Amino acid sequence: MVVLAKGELEEIALPAVQKAAASPVADVPEIDLGWEDAAAAVVAACEGNGFFKVTGHGVAPELLARVEAAAAAFFAMTPPEKEAAAGVPPGSPFGYGSKRIGSNGDLGWVEYLLLAVTAAGETAPLSAGGEASPSPAFCLFRDLLNEYVVAVRSMACNLLGLIAEGLGLREKDALVRLVSHEESDSMLRVNHYPPHPELKLPLQLQGHGNLTGFGEHTDPQIISVLRSNDTSGLEISLRDGSWASVPPDRNSFFVNVGDLLQVLTNGRFRSVRHRVMVSSPRPRVSVIFFAGPPPQERLVPLPWLVAEDGGHRRYREFTWREYKASADRTKLAENRLCHFETEDD
Numbered sequence: 331m332v333v334l335a336k337g338e339l340e341e342i343a344l345p346a347v348q349k350a351a352a353s354p355v356a357d358v359p360e361i362d363l364g365w366e367d368a369a370a371a372v373v374a375a376c377e378g379n380g381f382f383k384v385t386g387h388g389v390a391p392e393l394l395a396r397v398e399a400a401a402a403a404f405f406a407m408t409p410p411e412k413e414a415a416a417g418v419p420p421g422s423p424f425g426y427g428s429k430r431i432g433s434n435g436d437l438g439w440v441e442y443l444l445l446a447v448t449a450a451g452e453t454a455p456l457s458a459g460g461e462a463s464p465s466p467a468f469c470l471f472r473d474l475l476n477e478y479v480v481a482v483r484s485m486a487c488n489l490l491g492l493i494a495e496g497l498g499l500r501e502k503d504a505l506v507r508l509v510s511h512e513e514s515d516s517m518l519r520v521n522h523y524p525p526h527p528e529l530k531l532p533l534q535l536q537g538h539g540n541l542t543g544f545g546e547h548t549d550p551q552i553i554s555v556l557r558s559n560d561t562s563g564l565e566i567s568l569r570d571g572s573w574a575s576v577p578p579d580r581n582s583f584f585v586n587v588g589d590l591l592q593v594l595t596n597g598r599f600r601s602v603r604h605r606v607m608v609s610s611p612r613p614r615v616s617v618i619f620f621a622g623p624p625p626q627e628r629l630v631p632l633p634w635l636v637a638e639d640g641g642h643r644r645y646r647e648f649t650w651r652e653y654k655a656s657a658d659r660t661k662l663a664e665n666r667l668c669h670f671e672t673e674d675d
């Protein structure tokens with residue numbers, strides 16, 4: 331067990347630091363959205379490791395820099411200030427949180443701000459528990475995040491359009507409509523991983539182990555669009571089950587296939603397992619947009635892809651509300667999709 335210094339993140343025992351060899355560097359496909367064959371490239375990446383990097387995205391570098399700076403300023407506040415600004419509404423996953431990921435005992439060397447995205451495509455106000463009138467700095471941060479959500483939501487829709495095109499779906503908006511619907515249940519998460527605490531110790535006491543920032547998991551939604559500062563830590567699980575680290579790139583976005591896209595494509599795409607390991611002397615700040623469908627949306631593998639798979643439907647029908655409730659009952663690392671596989675799979 332490692333007991334962390336007070337004031338850093340709250341005092342809490344985390345699982346022991348693991349001494350492990352650094353993971354090899356992942357070979358991440360890079361796709362420029364301006365390419366003529368971007369649709370085929372996105373489909374190939376989703377069929378591969380379910381993870382790729384997007385360039386040529388058109389999001390202004392200064393917006394990214396401003397979001398990064400505002401996030402760093404937010405997390406530099408004391409824990410009571412962060413809680414007062416963002417709120418920690420009881421029984422709600424939204425607001426400010428530290429170390430506890432979800433409600434099933436998962437812990438990580440991370441603090442975060444989790445925001446729901448409203449019908450208008452903005453981050454939902456955090457009234458319950460947050461300050462009645464948040465500070466001007468926090469309001470500015472929210473405004474920036476709203477601007478950011480507009481950009482990444484549009485990128486997510488663009489990517490889903492490319493996927494439909496690359497898969498040859500007759501219904502071109504079959505995937506986009508799930509995310510552009512006014513009741514779509516999307517989220518924005520800002521994660522801050524403070525530097526590895528051991529790096530503050532005298533050299534002879536440093537074990538140079540890895541600390542889990544965010545334990546391994548797949549994202550439950552359709553796709554996730556991530557942007558981070560220049561600090562490494564993100565790792566993906568390859569098809570053979572080994573882990574590979576993703577070199578950070580603050581000018582690009584990284585895209586994960588989520589569980590629902592694996593279902594919609596009847597298992598043709600892969601919901602990529604990933605985690606964050608903390609070993610850097612610098613903090614990592616990441617912002618992730620999780621593109622989800624409306625809660626009542628019925629999800630089922632797309633008929634065209636079932637037909638291509640010899641008529642074999644690998645997942646039963648369920649609603650997003652049902653899937654989320656099931657995911658909320660499980661630990662981060664569990665395979666949540668297995669509960670929705672058809673019996674003959």
Ligand SMILES: O=C(O)CCC(=O)C(=O)O
Pocket residue numbers: 519521544549556558564604605606616618
């Ligand atoms: O913070 C990161 O880089 C990734 C975190 C993550 O996977 C998540 O919030 O779902």
Ligand SMILES: [Fe+2]
Pocket residue numbers: 547548549604
């Ligand atoms: Fe994730």
